[in-house]
Amino acid sequence: MMQWDDEQADLATLIGMLPNPDEFKTIERSEYGDEYETHGDLWNTVAAVLPQVRKAANNCPACILAALRQARIPLPIDGFDYKAETRSMMDDYVSSNEREHY
Secondary structure, three states: OOOOOOOOOOHHHHHHHOOOHHHOOEEEEOOOOOEEEEOOOHHHHHHHHHHHHHHHOOOOHHHHHHHHHHOOOOOOEOOEOHHHHHHHHHHHHHHHHHHHHO
16 A cells, blocks of 8 residues: 555656567458457556555556556556546545544
């Protein structure tokens, strides 16, 4: 769980931990001749490194999202739900503040 007084993670370090999506990109052609982009094993590779990214980011959802977006990782990805993780973090924060005030 992220602590509110944790130091902000270095974004360049987080980005460097993620795979380059260009290395996974291929252009496929449908039977009708339409071209479309696929990303092969990109999401499995991201899922494999996500625990290390979480640790380096102090489990900060905003930091993780920033790294994913800056690394040009197509979203959504399994194992990361920004909205749910942010809500959980804020619920923990409110709960801890309520305990301190009573």
